[in-house]
Amino acid sequence: MTRTLRRLVIRGSVIGAIAAGAVVAIPQTAIAEAPCQDGTARVFLNNSTNLCQSGSATYTALPAVSKVCSTGGTKVVVDTTGPRRINRRHVELEPGGHCARFELEGQESATVQVTPA
CATH class of the missing domain: 2.60.20 (Gamma-B Crystallin; domain 1)
Known part of the structure; x- marks a missing residue:
């Protein structure tokens, strides 16, 4: 139960950061930038x-x-x-x-x- 809740919180945080326009560190993003x-x-x-x-x-x-x-x-x-x-x-x-x-x-x-x- 705790593990599932933790995953939901992490996914929600990433989705919220993307929606707010923040840059999320993903390896493919670094390649596109350089x-x-x-x-x-x-x-x-x-x-x-x-x-x-x-x-x-x-x-x-x-x-x-x-x-x-x-x-x-x-x-x-x-x-x-x-x-x-x-x-x-x-x-x-x-x-x-x-x-x-x-x-x-x-x-x-x-x-x-x-x-x-």
Whole structure:
């Protein structure tokens, strides 16, 4: 009963804050406020960080790549390696905000290449 009441109070507070125009801290909100520039890709890592990348970079299992998104004017190619078939992927993202998610468990490395479209 107490747990249910606590959930209702928290949900009510969030809804009230949104209705009043307050900013509620949600990870996706931070991304929208600081988008990557055209010509880069946003790379999300499993340690809850993300960065804007240009050129080519290889990430090892720590930190592993969980998601990659393209921006305007870029083509992004991601190659991942690992022991399982789901870890070995080749993904090409077209320009303009296309994203791909990657399996973290077993990922040994991920190479992200950003080139002009």
